Amino acid sequence: MDRLLNVLTLASGLLVLLVLISLRRAHIRVEYSVSWLLAAAALLVLSRSHRMLDAAAQLLGISYPPFVLLLVVGCVFVLMFFRYSVILSKLRDDNIALAQRLAILEYHLQSLRSDGSHA
Amino acid sequence: MAPTGKDSLLIIVPAYNEEGAVGGVVRSIRMVLPDAPVLVIDDSSLDATQQAARQAGARVLPLPHHLGLGGCVQAGYKLAFELGYQYVIRVDGDGQHDANDIPRIFEALRSSGCEMVIGSRFVAENGSRPGAMRGVGIRFFRMVLRPILGKPVRDPTSGFVGVNRDALQVFSKSFPLEYPEIEALVVLQRRRFRFQEVPCKMHPRTTGRSSITAVRSIYYIVHVLLGVLVNLLKFDSRARRPGRPGETGKS
16 A cells, blocks of 8 residues: 555656646646646645545545545546646637638738739 | 629638649639639648639638638638628539539529528439438438428538528638538527528539548547537527527637
8 A cells, every 4th residue: 555655656746846847948837737736736645644545535435545546646637638628629719710810811911912913 | 802782792612632623613613603703712732722723713711721621611701701791602622513503502592581502412303422421421410400400401411502691690600610511500590590402413523532531420420410419509598589699609
């Protein structure tokens, strides 16, 4: 049990480190880093606090407490992926609208140029 | 390319890598309707589609990157709406639609008062036969759409479509981005718009490739079914209201 918890602690610490480095290098925006940092911090706390882990396992009816952490990890990733799917969908919609607007503006520009050359 | 008169018509031709066919499509349209402007929407083709369209006498709306059929057609609808056109007829750039049928669609749009007119290969027997896979898909979506639309539609996957300004207003703001034909019918139905089918011919594709391959047809069916369902849920509250709302969100 301890070995698994230690691995999860290490993984959480690495995740925090990775997010902070990415933030410093401007590879990730602050608003998108918050959810990762919160998730990593929650995992870190749970993996180091046997009392909280045992209480959560009892509450959920799980006999092997480290499974609680794996369950939390799974839920967090599902939620994060869903959130990023929503963000990606919005970005795609915005991207399409921008591309269409750009094309229309370019069309108007071409029309103005051809009108000017005929005048 | 400013619209003139109360019956101003714009022909839009969405095209992606259609350098072999689009010139002939534009020329055939200009032979049938010499006064109607033709706008080719180039979906960021990798070949000389733009040049072929311009040489044939069309204006070109060049998309900066590939958007897919729905985004491409919607760009044309947006421009047509901005310019003030009353009617828009979409003709595919692969040469499958017969330009001689355009006047029939235009006349139906003007005289019927329907917001959308579909050129259908099944209204009258004209020798047009879809491929086996497409035929199965068409029959399936006929069954799905019958209770939703409240009337039968014989050729729900036809892209040979004319719309009036009311539909143009809706589509310029909300248009399905992939495989748009079937979903577009549902979008209109939720606003209590009407459609009509008129007979037309469809030629077999001579160049290029269809966007719907055999492998992708399963994805197509699932995608379109989901799109239909989403549109039914999305606009249910609006459909219950009296009148014809013109505003909408994204599709």
